Amino acid sequence: MPNSNIEAREKKAGTLPYLAYMYFLQLRPRQWTKNLLVFAALIFSIKKSNMDMLLHSVAGFFLFCFVSSSVYILNDFVDREADRQHPEKRNRPMASGAINPYAALCIGALLLLFSLVSAYTFNPLFSFLLLFYFLLNVAYSFKLKHVVILDILIIASGFVLRAIGGGLMIAVPFxxxxxxxxxxxxxxxxxxxxxxxxxxxxxxxxxxxxxxxxxxxxxxxxxxxxxxxxxxxxxxxxxxxxxxxxxxxxxxxxxxxxxxxxxxxxxxxxxxxxxxxxxxxxxxxxxxxxxxxxxxxxxxxxxx
Missing domain, CATH: 1.20.120 (Four Helix Bundle (Hemerythrin (Met), subunit A))
Known part of the structure; x- marks a missing residue:
């Protein structure tokens, strides 16, 4: 019986829907709720808002999601060997071997490029803000997360950048x-x-x-x-x-x-x-x- 369960899992792992699901999990969609802060500017400007502003806020939300996911992919690619020794992180798609690390890295690069280019068409400042957000998170992941107090300030700055980004997308001041x-x-x-x-x-x-x-x-x-x-x-x-x-x-x-x-x-x-x-x-x-x-x-x- 146990052998049949293992064989069933292995067979499932080779299917296209399973791979697509694992690549989607690699984006860490549960973390996307942090990006809801993008809508703060829209909520406090509700009286003068319109459909264009709503669509811009939704676009800003997803662009932040894609950029943050590209950071998660890069982190997991670099830490995949260490994550395999961790009791919880070893179950992540990349660490568990469910997806190809290099394919995931390519997806992350494409998501980042798509997000920056798309953001530039809405507002060049928003594109630069996304790039700064990405670089700050990369610096945090590789070095700054080990610097006491500064690590806390950088985590907090990510939320502030989301709020500012929401304002830039609908052109309202804070x-x-x-x-x-x-x-x-x-x-x-x-x-x-x-x-x-x-x-x-x-x-x-x-x-x-x-x-x-x-x-x-x-x-x-x-x-x-x-x-x-x-x-x-x-x-x-x-x-x-x-x-x-x-x-x-x-x-x-x-x-x-x-x-x-x-x-x-x-x-x-x-x-x-x-x-x-x-x-x-x-x-x-x-x-x-x-x-x-x-x-x-x-x-x-x-x-x-």
Missing amino acids: TPWFLICTMLLSLFLAISKRRHELYLLESNKGSHRKVLDFYSMELLNQFNSIVITMTLISYALFTFTSNHTVHLMWTLVFVFYGVFRYLYLIHIEGKGGKPEKVLLEDRHILVTVMLYAFSVVLILIYLE
Whole structure:
């Protein structure tokens, strides 16, 4: 019986649909939820938005997805031998041998080229922003992820670049307070990611980032305390100084609950290492984000 199961899997591995599925998994589509931040500019400009702006935002979302996927492909290509020794990463398509590493690398290069050229047709600045995002992530993957504190700042900058990119795609300016709020919330997520990795390391669960040797749980908790306080104050100020209606202050309840819920997941349930996973799997966070976006749209349309 076991032999027949192995033979069935091997037979399936050679089929075209299976290969296509594995190449799709190599793009890490679960990570694409991070790129939803591209739509932030559209949401806060909802009253003057149109179908062209929506289509541009959707295009910007997918272009960010393709560029980020090209980074993941490059990372997995370089780390494929090391990943085979990891209890979880060895199941990745490239590390497991399910796909050809060089074919995947070619796909990544084509995705990057397509994204940069397509972005240039929309807005040359957006194309340069995507290129900077790609180069920054490559530098992070090969070197900067081992530099204490700088690694956290680079992770956070990726979210800020997404927000800026969304604004460039629909040609709307950002208020300084919005960018500050985005940066601080991104820092909170990045610090929480490192804290979760340190928690796994202390629990002997296979985390092996060298930079974790320079962090402590107390230090990361202190970082989060500072950043969370600044985030909530900055967003409160944003609701009153963003040139929108002051009724945006009613959305504070969702921001407070979302942050507190995330803290609960970090400190009580030992989660928070993957924001995209938390968004999809924690019902409270998902509903809070949806209610927040819905309330912002309603307030800006009917109360501004």
